[in-house]
Amino acid sequence: MRNLAADAGITVHCESGETVVIIEGVAERIDDETADPALVERLDAAYEGKYGIEHGTPFFAVRPERVFAWSDYPTDATRWRFD
Numbered sequence: 001m002r003n004l005a006a007d008a009g010i011t012v013h014c015e016s017g018e019t020v021v022i023i024e025g026v027a028e029r030i031d032d033e034t035a036d037p038a039l040v041e042r043l044d045a046a047y048e049g050k051y052g053i054e055h056g057t058p059f060f061a062v063r064p065e066r067v068f069a070w071s072d073y074p075t076d077a078t079r080w081r082f083d
Contacts, residue, residue, distance in 0.1 A: 001058075004027045004029070004060060008026045008027045008028070009024075009025075009026060009027075010024075010025060010026065010027040010060075010062055011023070011024050012062055018071065019071045020068070020069060020070050020071070020073070021067065021068075021069045022067065022068040022069070023062055023064050023066075023067050024064070024065055024066045024067070024068075025062050025063050025064040025065040025066070025082075026062070026063045026065065027060040027061070027062055027063075028060065028061045028062075028063055029058050029059075029060055030043070030057065030058060030059040030060065030061055031057040031058040031059075032057050035057070035059075040057060040059070043055070043059050044056065063082075064080075064082050065081070065082055066079065066080065066081055066082070067079070067080045067082075
């Protein structure tokens with residue numbers, strides 16, 4: 001939370017080292033005051049379904065700027081850019 005408050009730039013990737021997806025972008029805070037209550041409810045339900053406890057706000061959404069992906073590097077490496 002402190003890091004995202006200081007710099008919203010974020011990189012997220014899958015755990016796999018073979019089927020790779022890397023997302024670079026900006027983290028946007030989702031909390032009770034700024035988000036649609038239905039969205040917060042869906043996020044809470046998904047978190048509770050996976051981990052067995054409620055998360056509560058804030059959540060963070062990643063707005064992608066660039067995505068890199070491959071499963072057979074370097075033959076199928078692909079990059080997407082978002083404006």
